[in-house]
Amino acid sequence: MTRLGVLIVLVTATYLSAPPQTRFRSGADAVQVDVEVRQGAVPITGLTTEDFELRDSKVVQQIQVVAIERVPVSLLLALDTSGSVRGVLLEQLKAASRGAIGALRDDDHAGLMTFSQRIGRPAAPTRDRATLYRAIDLLQADGSTALRDAVFAATALRERAPGRVILLVFTDGLDTMSWLDSTAVVNAALRSDMVIYAVSSTRARQAVDRAKFDAEPELFPGSFLEALAERTGGEVLHITQGAQLAPAFARIVSAFKSRYLLTYSPRNVPASGWHPIDVTLTRRTGTVTARRGYYR
Amino acid sequence: MASRDLLFLYFLFFGSIAPAAPVAVQDTSVVPLVQHLFEAASFNRAGETARAVARLEAMSPDEHRKAIDAILDRRKRHANGQPSHSDDIRWSPPLVRALAALEMEFALAARTSQRRDANAAAAHMSAGSALYQSLARSSGEHETSAPRWYLAMGLEDLADGRFEAADRLLLPACRDLTPYPPLLLACGTVHETISAFPYDAGGTVRHSGGWSTESSSRPLEDIPRARAARQRELKAARTFFERASAADPADTQAPLRLANVRMRQGSGKDAAALLERLLARAGVPKRDVYLAQLFLGRAHEQHGRFEDAAAAYDAAIATIPTQSALLARAHNAQRRGNASEAATFVERATASGSTDDPWWAYRFGQYWLARDIYIGLRTEARQ
Numbered sequence: 001m002t003r004l005g006v007l008i009v010l011v012t013a014t015y016l017s018a019p020p021q022t023r024f025r026s027g028a029d030a031v032q033v034d035v036e037v038r039q040g041a042v043p044i045t046g047l048t049t050e051d052f053e054l055r056d057s058k059v060v061q062q063i064q065v066v067a068i069e070r071v072p073v074s075l076l077l078a079l080d081t082s083g084s085v086r087g088v089l090l091e092q093l094k095a096a097s098r099g100a101i102g103a104l105r106d107d108d109h110a111g112l113m114t115f116s117q118r119i120g121r122p123a124a125p126t127r128d129r130a131t132l133y134r135a136i137d138l139l140q141a142d143g144s145t146a147l148r149d150a151v152f153a154a155t156a157l158r159e160r161a162p163g164r165v166i167l168l169v170f171t172d173g174l175d176t177m178s179w180l181d182s183t184a185v186v187n188a189a190l191r192s193d194m195v196i197y198a199v200s201s202t203r204a205r206q207a208v209d210r211a212k213f214d215a216e217p218e219l220f221p222g223s224f225l226e227a228l229a230e231r232t233g234g235e236v237l238h239i240t241q242g243a244q245l246a247p248a249f250a251r252i253v254s255a256f257k258s259r260y261l262l263t264y265s266p267r268n269v270p271a272s273g274w275h276p277i278d279v280t281l282t283r284r285t286g287t288v289t290a291r292r293g294y295y296r
Numbered sequence: 297m298a299s300r301d302l303l304f305l306y307f308l309f310f311g312s313i314a315p316a317a318p319v320a321v322q323d324t325s326v327v328p329l330v331q332h333l334f335e336a337a338s339f340n341r342a343g344e345t346a347r348a349v350a351r352l353e354a355m356s357p358d359e360h361r362k363a364i365d366a367i368l369d370r371r372k373r374h375a376n377g378q379p380s381h382s383d384d385i386r387w388s389p390p391l392v393r394a395l396a397a398l399e400m401e402f403a404l405a406a407r408t409s410q411r412r413d414a415n416a417a418a419a420h421m422s423a424g425s426a427l428y429q430s431l432a433r434s435s436g437e438h439e440t441s442a443p444r445w446y447l448a449m450g451l452e453d454l455a456d457g458r459f460e461a462a463d464r465l466l467l468p469a470c471r472d473l474t475p476y477p478p479l480l481l482a483c484g485t486v487h488e489t490i491s492a493f494p495y496d497a498g499g500t501v502r503h504s505g506g507w508s509t510e511s512s513s514r515p516l517e518d519i520p521r522a523r524a525a526r527q528r529e530l531k532a533a534r535t536f537f538e539r540a541s542a543a544d545p546a547d548t549q550a551p552l553r554l555a556n557v558r559m560r561q562g563s564g565k566d567a568a569a570l571l572e573r574l575l576a577r578a579g580v581p582k583r584d585v586y587l588a589q590l591f592l593g594r595a596h597e598q599h600g601r602f603e604d605a606a607a608a609y610d611a612a613i614a615t616i617p618t619q620s621a622l623l624a625r626a627h628n629a630q631r632r633g634n635a636s637e638a639a640t641f642v643e644r645a646t647a648s649g650s651t652d653d654p655w656w657a658y659r660f661g662q663y664w665l666a667r668d669i670y671i672g673l674r675t676e677a678r679q
Contacts, residue, residue: 078443113646117656119619144656149623153646156626159639174494177656178588179620180627188630212519219495219522 010160014031029176031056033155034164034195034233035263035279036255036289039158043258044286054262055278060263068259072163074109074125075100075253076194078154079139080171082116086141092242093170094136094160100249101132103257112136113148116143117177125161142176147171148178148185151228155185155192165194166234168255171202175221182217182224189228191295197252198225199245262290272296382516393441397677399424400445407449409462414464421445425473432474441673443469443476448669450482454489455663462486470536478545478665481553484536485661488557491529492659495522514610531556547576548584549662556591564598571595583654586615593624602632618653619645 033054037044049065077097101110111125112135116227122135147169154167177184189196202222211229212220229236235255236246262279269275276293303419358666403420406413425442426524427432432439446469453462463486470483495518540547551574559567574580589612609625612618626641655661 115654118651119623119646121643149619152623152627153642156630156635156638156642159635162641179624179655184627188627213629215519216522219519219526221494 015056015231030263030265031294032164033195033277033279033290034193034259035254035262036233036259037281037286038285038289043255045258046282047260047281050280051281051283052260052262053280053282056262056264057275058268059268061267063241063248063262063264066261066263068164068261069105069257070107071261072107073104073256074101074111074161074163074165075104075256076113076125076154076157076161076165076167077101078113078115078150078167078169079114080145080147080169080173081114081120081139081141081143082145082173083142084145084172089172089242089245090139090141092245094139096170096245096249097136098133099246100253101129101136102251103250111157111161113150113154113157116141117146118143119146119153120152121153121157125154144177145171145173145175146177146179147173147175148180148224151196152185152188154179154192155188157193158192164261165192166252167194168197168252169196169198170200170245171198171225171229174202176204182213182221182227186217186224186227186231187234187295190291190293192232193261193294194232195234195256195291196232197256198229198236198250199240199252200237201239202278231292233289235289239267245248266296270296314533333471384506387597389435392427394677396427396431397425397673399427399674400442403445404449414461415555427491439474440476441676443473443479444669444673446473447476447479448666448673450486451478451661451663451666453668454482454659455666456663457660458491459486459493475543477540477547477550478662480536480540480543481547481550482661483660484533484540484550484557487529487533487536488553489659489661491526491533491560495525525562530557530561534561547575548577548580552584552588552591555588555595559591559595562598564595568592568595568599582615586612586618586621587654587658589615589671590621590624593628597628602628605631614652616652616654617644617648618650618655619648620653620655622648638655 035052037047045067047065049063052065053064054063074289077100079089079093079097080156097112104110107127109125110123110129110132112121112123114122115118122138123132125235126132151167151169154169157166158165180188196272209220210223210226217227219222228234231287235252237251239245239248266275273296274293275296277290279288279290281288327478399420403417403424403529405418406420424445428439428442431441446465450462450466451457453465462482466479466486467484468478473479524534534554534557537550537557541550541554544550551570555567555570555574558564558570574588575585589608593605593608593612594603596608606625606628609621609628612621613625622641622645626638626645629635629641630638
């Protein structure tokens with residue numbers, strides 16, 4: 001499969017391991033959008049094509065819907081292993097990571113990246129749980145934090161991960177070392193089709209901080225993770241203590257597994273540039289979380 | 297050094313033992329005392345200085361008081377440019393230099409003690425600077441000792457991430473002392489580094505102009521203020537780098553940092569020109585060549601010259617194959633639509649294991665120079 005830009009997928013013969021009624025194929029440039037639907041905090045399951053309306057550049061598109069649990073998934077863990085994580089927090093992080101991997105299906109992949117000022121890749125995406133657990137056991141914490149570089153590296157390595165990809169980032173601090181700036185990394189994330197979740201132990205950001213980030217991301221980078229998550233259809237969970245790591249990781253994996261994958265061949269939209277996406281429900285109420293658009 | 301000792305030293309030199317009328321003290325009692333304190337302070341500034349002070353305290357009160365009064369009085373008169381009494385000790389330049397260095401050692405001890413007594417340190421540094429200036433007045437020669445002490449201490453602050461302390465130390469020195477290019481460079485670096493701080497976490501008081509993003513009733517007004525504050529920092533950094541470059545045209549750090557500042561001011565073309573001139577020079581240190589190539593890549597990208605940027609990044613990787621350069625190149629590949637190449641560069645970056653990346657140390661300035669500067673100053677003081 002070749003990717004053009006971020007989300008554009010050249011699907012010449014895509015077969016999904018879905019029930020017969022949702023199996024589809026496409027012979028054109030297809031766009032795939034991961035969507036989460038919730039009623040309050042509870043995921044809504046059992047939705048079908050008729051329950052969704054998707055607009056690409058304000059034009060209603062003909063979509064096909066499949067529950068993502070029918071689609072192979074790769075979970076990429078990008079873990080902050082800077083010096084501030086040393087000690088109990090590191091052990092809690094290891095336990096949370098093992099738990100998240102353990103919650104995947106047998107045919108799902110997982111990969112492990114670490115970042116301090118250095119970015120490491122202890123385990124490329126694999127189904128081999130023993131390899132992953134060994135890599136987790138060997139994690140050590142030291143150094144500063146290159147969060148933006150790590151997120152960019154993960155988006156670039158999406159190319160090497162099979163299936164739908166969820167990036168789960170954990171950090172406990174602000175970036176102090178990256179070469180790449182926030183704008184570059186957010187744009188890189190928009191060019192990939194990853195959904196980005198994050199768990200952060202820095203203080204929760206207010207709406208005003210987000211507005212500042214949107215206006216001046218390099219001056220007010222505190223909402224970097226919120227911007228990434230919102231624009232890729234994910235979420236940021238803020239924790240106040242290490243014991244909350246495992247439940248947060250578990251919640252993210254659970255949320256991702258209950259998502260839907262909407263696929264369509266864009267029609268009557270501009271050939272290139274930014275394509276805003278809007279997904280709504282047609283027959284019931286609920287909160288829809290999806291990426292805000294894609295570059296083509 | 298224990299705080300009691302610091303306090304003692306402070307009072308010792310600044311007045312609790314009030315100097316009476318000048319007391320004639322022979323070289324044989326004063327000079328060794330100064331030398332002893334200086335040696336103790338410079339060899340192992342915390343423990344040894346404390347022990348030296350303890351030895352001083354063990355002297356008989358009269359002997360002790362006379363010696364200290366003599367040092368204090370002569371130092372003050374000498375620092376003020378007053379002539380020596382006929383019965384004074386021979387106030388030779390080496391003795392003045394040793395005493396000035398001693399003041400600086402005490403300042404260093406005050407700065408690095410747990411209390412980080414900035415006021416005591418500032419007083420000692422001021423006294424030391426005055427002594428060094430008196431040397432310059434009497435010899436008519438260009439005296440760089442005081443700027444070098446400030447520089448070394450400021451570089452240590454930068455290396456430890458104490459940017460605000462570096463700011464408070466270096467900027468007055470750049471304003472008040474004899475212009476010294478490496479000090480100008482360090483002052484520019486402080487402005488450059490502070491300009492890169494996020495404004496919603498960890499900024500300095502000066503950096504944020506004293507306003508608080510937490511308490512502002514109309515917080516979005518912070519945005520133009522933050523923009524203005526950043527521009528002020530960049531402008532100040534530019535001025536210092538230009539002064540440093542003009543004062544020492546052979547230096548390579550000043551044009552490198554000036555280029556980075558110009559790039560961040562949105563003048564990528566100016567930055568590229570500066571960097572290309574730097575890269576055309578002979579004898580540029582490898583780390584500066586690497587950074588110049590890395591910055592050149594970013595400057596080209598600022599103007600949409602992605603192929604040129606790729607070539608610059610490739611050159612940086614060839615100079616020092618760091619993670620930063622490999623990620624910069626990966627990002628460049630992604631921007632040009634080559635996702636596979638981007639992934640390959642990221643794989644190289646994560647596999648490189650490189651731990652020596654000049655970019656990681658860039659914001660800390662030339663911190664590695666501090667040790668040699670101290671050695672040089674102490675050697676000169678002992679001569």
